[in-house]
Amino acid sequence: MDQITAKDAFAALAHETRLSVFRLLVRQGPGGLPALEIARRLGAPPSTLSSHLASLKRAGLLNAERRHRQILYAANLAAVNDIVRFLLEDCCGGDPAACAGIGGVILPARATPSDA
Amino acid sequence: MDQITAKDAFAALAHETRLSVFRLLVRQGPGGLPALEIARRLGAPPSTLSSHLASLKRAGLLNAERRHRQILYAANLAAVNDIVRFLLEDCCGGDPAACAGIGGVILPARATPSDA
DNA sequence: GCCTCATTTCGTAGATTCTCGAATTATCGT
DNA sequence: ACGATAATTCGAGAATCTACGAAATGAGGC
Numbered sequence: 001m002d003q004i005t006a007k008d009a010f011a012a013l014a015h016e017t018r019l020s021v022f023r024l025l026v027r028q029g030p031g032g033l034p035a036l037e038i039a040r041r042l043g044a045p046p047s048t049l050s051s052h053l054a055s056l057k058r059a060g061l062l063n064a065e066r067r068h069r070q071i072l073y074a075a076n077l078a079a080v081n082d083i084v085r086f087l088l089e090d091c092c093g094g095d096p097a098a099c100a101g102i103g104g105v106i107l108p109a110r111a112t113p114s115d116a
Numbered sequence: 117m118d119q120i121t122a123k124d125a126f127a128a129l130a131h132e133t134r135l136s137v138f139r140l141l142v143r144q145g146p147g148g149l150p151a152l153e154i155a156r157r158l159g160a161p162p163s164t165l166s167s168h169l170a171s172l173k174r175a176g177l178l179n180a181e182r183r184h185r186q187i188l189y190a191a192n193l194a195a196v197n198d199i200v201r202f203l204l205e206d207c208c209g210g211d212p213a214a215c216a217g218i219g220g221v222i223l224p225a226r227a228t229p230s231d232a
Numbered sequence: 233g234c235c236t237c238a239t240t241t242c243g244t245a246g247a248t249t250c251t252c253g254a255a256t257t258a259t260c261g262t
Numbered sequence: 263a264c265g266a267t268a269a270t271t272c273g274a275g276a277a278t279c280t281a282c283g284a285a286a287t288g289a290g291g292c
Contacts, residue, residue, distance in 0.1 A: 007132055013203070014127035015280090016119060022203070029208035029215075035239060045282055050240050069289055070238060077204070077215070084200055087129070087138070088193070092145035099145075099193065131250085151269055161252055166270055185259050185268055 001086040005060065009083045012059035017044055018052045022061060025075035032065065032074030117202040121176070125199045128175035133160055134168045138177060141191035148181065148190030 013019050020042055025032065033041075039049040053073055056062045060079045065072050091099045129135050136158055141148060149157075155165040169189055172178045176195045181188050208214035 003132060003135060007130055007135055010126045010135070011130035011279095014123055014130045016123055019119060019123055019126070023205065026204055027206045027209055029211070036237090046239070047241085047282055047284090048280085051280085051282095054240080066289085069236095069291095077207070080200070080203060084196070087196060088142055089139065090143045091193070093143055095145065152267090162269070163252055163254090163271085164250085167250085167252095170270080182259090187269070 001082045006083050006086045008059045009061055009079060012056050012061055015052070015055075017042065017049070018056055021049070021052060021073075022056060022075055025062065025073060026077070028074070030074055032063070032072035034067075034070035034072055036070070038073065117198045122199050122202045124175045125177060125195060128171050128177055131168070131171075133158065133165070134172055137165070137168060137189075138172060138191055141178065141189060142193070144190070146190055148179070148188035150183075150186035150188055152186070154189065 013022060021038060024038065024041065035050060035053060036046060038053070039046045042049065044052075053062065053064075057064055057073075061076055063074050063076050065074070088099075129138060137154055140154065140157065151166060151169060152162060154169070155162045158165065160168075169178065169180075173180055173189075177192055179190050179192050181190070204215075
């Protein structure tokens with residue numbers, strides 16, 4: 001995870017429709033949904049949505065898998081993991097105590113990026 | 117945390133300079149850094165940096181505190197917590213088992229958005 | 233091979249964002 | 263009050279992003 005990759009991921013999420021797409025697929029789980037079904041649920045034209053799906057996929061936030069005639073898109077939760085870890089890397093200069101009181105959802109873990 | 121707030125936060129991070137600013141302040145910890153010092157370390161002109169700091173602050177990602185003649189900016193880690201929680205809300209339709217294998221940094225916690 | 237459904241690519245007009253010097257405002261020391 | 267330092271606002275050109283219909287591509291079914 002480098003600066004550019006992270007920036008692209010944030011840019012992909014910095015749009016109302018794309019954010020809705022991603023959250024919908026997070027709720028949907030690993031099974032995913034086909035492109036037209038996503039467009040239908042969000043009330044967006046297929047061509048518009050296709051470019052948004054391409055953005056999210058290019059940013060590494062979605063996995064796409066062909067299933068018969070349709071393409072199933074699913075949220076890539078590991079990517080969220082990666083960008084959060086990148087964002088909080090070496091938090092508070094590495095002092096865990098100073099970081100402790102932030103809320104509980106995020107565990108900065110170790111700063112060594114040795115595990116892919 | 118609503119859709120627009122989250123989108124603004126992602127938009128604020130979707131820029132190389134602002135992302136560098138935020139990560140620098142994460143590393144710096146609660147003490148924060150004055151604006152010109154941030155500009156100096158990142159090699160950016162003060163006026164450019166000021167607008168970026170304003171973006172990040174408007175998005176709720178930075179806290180600013182006046183300290184004598186300077187203004188100390190510090191990363192708001194709780195905001196990161198909030199946007200990640202928003203992003204993963206009702207993950208996998210609420211089935212924790214399906215979400216379990218994502219990597220370990222993020223704990224989806226409860227989906228009830230009752231706590232501000 | 234042909235028809236149909238699912239999805240993407242193309243084109244272009246419109247809207248938004250970005251940069252940074254100059255001018256401005258705010259704070260402190262004397 | 264004055265001078266110096268810290269930070270922000272203003273302005274305008276340049277660059278990037280966005281939307282969506284029409285046309286093209288891809289994958290089956292018959």
